[in-house]
Amino acid sequence: IKSSPFLDAGAAASIGSLAILHLKRDQLIPLILKSTADDGYAEGAVTNTRFGSFPHSTLKDVPWGTQVRASKVDTGSRGRGKGAKRKLDDTEAPKEAIQAGTGFVHLLPPTPESWTISLPHRTQVVYTPDASYILQRLQVRPGQTIIEAGAGSGSFTHASARAVFNGYPSQSSSEPSLKKRRYGRVCSFEYHEPRAIGLRDEVRAHGLDDLVRVTHRDVYADGFLLNEEDPKNKSPKADAIFLDLPAPWMALKNLTRQRLPARTARIVANSASADAADIASESETPTEESIEPFISPLNPNVPVHLCTFSPCIEQVTATVAALRRLGWTEIQMVEVMQKRIDVRRERVGLHEEGLRGVNATAATVDEAVNRLREVEGRFKEWHETLKEADEAAEANGQPKPRPSTTKDHPASHFESKASRLERIKKEAEERKTFKEGRLVHRTEPDIKTHTSYLVFAVLPREWNEEQEEKLRKKWGTEG
Ligand code: SAM
Numbered sequence: 001i002k003s004s005p006f007l008d009a010g011a012a013a014s015i016g017s018l019a020i021l022h023l024k025r026d027q028l029i030p031l032i033l034k035s036t037a038d039d040g041y042a043e044g045a046v047t048n049t050r051f052g053s054f055p056h057s058t059l060k061d062v063p064w065g066t067q068v069r070a071s072k073v074d075t076g077s078r079g080r081g082k083g084a085k086r087k088l089d090d091t092e093a094p095k096e097a098i099q100a101g102t103g104f105v106h107l108l109p110p111t112p113e114s115w116t117i118s119l120p121h122r123t124q125v126v127y128t129p130d131a132s133y134i135l136q137r138l139q140v141r142p143g144q145t146i147i148e149a150g151a152g153s154g155s156f157t158h159a160s161a162r163a164v165f166n167g168y169p170s171q172s173s174s175e176p177s178l179k180k181r182r183y184g185r186v187c188s189f190e191y192h193e194p195r196a197i198g199l200r201d202e203v204r205a206h207g208l209d210d211l212v213r214v215t216h217r218d219v220y221a222d223g224f225l226l227n228e229e230d231p232k233n234k235s236p237k238a239d240a241i242f243l244d245l246p247a248p249w250m251a252l253k254n255l256t257r258q259r260l261p262a263r264t265a266r267i268v269a270n271s272a273s274a275d276a277a278d279i280a281s282e283s284e285t286p287t288e289e290s291i292e293p294f295i296s297p298l299n300p301n302v303p304v305h306l307c308t309f310s311p312c313i314e315q316v317t318a319t320v321a322a323l324r325r326l327g328w329t330e331i332q333m334v335e336v337m338q339k340r341i342d343v344r345r346e347r348v349g350l351h352e353e354g355l356r357g358v359n360a361t362a363a364t365v366d367e368a369v370n371r372l373r374e375v376e377g378r379f380k381e382w383h384e385t386l387k388e389a390d391e392a393a394e395a396n397g398q399p400k401p402r403p404s405t406t407k408d409h410p411a412s413h414f415e416s417k418a419s420r421l422e423r424i425k426k427e428a429e430e431r432k433t434f435k436e437g438r439l440v441h442r443t444e445p446d447i448k449t450h451t452s453y454l455v456f457a458v459l460p461r462e463w464n465e466e467q468e469e470k471l472r473k474k475w476g477t478e479g
Pocket of ligand 1: 123124125126149150151152153154155156157189190191192195217218219220221244245246
């Protein structure tokens with residue numbers, strides 16, 4: 001197993017490896033640290049952000065988590081050819097900001113969580129609140145094999161790879177127990193060829209190609225076998241399955257322990273339409289027996305856990321109908337309603353009272369001025385958050401969200417100026433409020449929370465008369 005920054009990032013960022021620049025909450029930039037100048041800057045490779053410019057030489061060997069200040073870079077040499085002007089993308093700063101060298105970022109190691117926020121989107125992706133819940137419900141453990149389709153942008157792929165990773169082999173792995181060790185595997189299927197190729201390249205660049213195998217395949221038509229030269233390796237022997245597909249029921253006919261009768265396969269594939277009932281009432285027409293032996297993609301020795309991810313309830317009903325017909329048990333639907341609660345200390349009184357209020361607790365003029373700037377910054381940020389939430393609610397035809405109680409509102413619309421000043425004075429006397437601020441919170445508008453419906457199910461392990469008999473003999477019991 002290769003080393004990967006997603007599994008073991010080491011202590012610091014190194015040249016050639018993936019790093020994440022954390023600009024602010026939800027604004028992350030992934031980059032591969034480069035050593036040489038290849039984009040025309042005198043400083044070597046430089047990443048430009050809205051908070052300034054960061055030559056890679058200032059990021060390399062810096063311990064993860066460090067705050068890195070922007071540098072002044074020589075923008076005169078920008079561009080590849082003589083006089084060439086490179087277009088700035090939206091994450092880049094205007095020239096003045098680059099030259100000013102203000103601002104800072106934090107340098108973070110890549111994780112499935114930060115990658116999910118910053119990855120190049122080829123499709124809709126599964127975000128961390130869903131991915132973490134899904135992997136926990138699928139009971140995915142180190143050493144297991146998970147099937148994933150469609151792989152899309154690879155967001156869930158990265159989270160799965162970390163979940164199945166079972167450590168690196170030791171140098172002296174001659175002991176039989178170590179030889180038998182399962183290293184974990186993610187078998188990803190994607191039918192859109194450029195996406196499959198893109199993900200395969202990404203997985204290789206992230207050092208995850210020993211754990212993740214990307215197959216370009218239409219899983220509705222062609223199923224989940226790996227089709228390798230070695231027939232023993234044809235089945236992934238999956239312990240868990242995650243389907244993020246438009247019609248998961250069309251794939252379920254290929255996730256069985258035994259060959260399905262042709263009529264059942266047709267009913268299951270038609271679960272979303274009224275045709276399923278018509279097909280069910282037909283009598284089974286004998287089909288020619290295939291000479292190919294049946295190979296199941298599932299691990300025969302364990303109950304297999306499955307999750308499907310569908311935005312619409314109609315997809316859920318069709319999936320559940322197919323699961324029932326195929327003998328899946330413990331079928332459940334869950335919707336993850338994640339709410340981000342924004343909790344902060346609000347020091348609004350200082351703003352309204354100006355420097356006088358700040359001076360109430362400040363020891364020096366410098367301290368007072370700094371504190372005022374800080375308070376004003378927070379106050380502005382708070383109002384921007386309110387405005388964004390209100391605009392989002394308005395765009396979605398929802399009522400504007402309000403803080404939990406009106407009396408906690410930092411600049412309450414429901415309080416007259418006189419009574420607000422009275423309250424501020426009272427709080428000033430208590431001083432503690434000014435030092436720490438009142439605790440206020442509000443949640444994001446509800447509309448953002450629906451991602452998809454998750455359907456979970458378990459297919460019991462394979463069991464037959466012969467195995468029952470064997471066990472009876474072994475334990476000498478009846479039943
Ligand atoms: N789970 C992915 C992630 O977290 O990045 C996103 C998956 S995206 C929403 C759905 C993907 O399923 C698309 O990339 C699409 O090409 C693929 N897909 C649709 N039908 C398929 C099929 N029959 N076989 C394989 N992949 C399919």
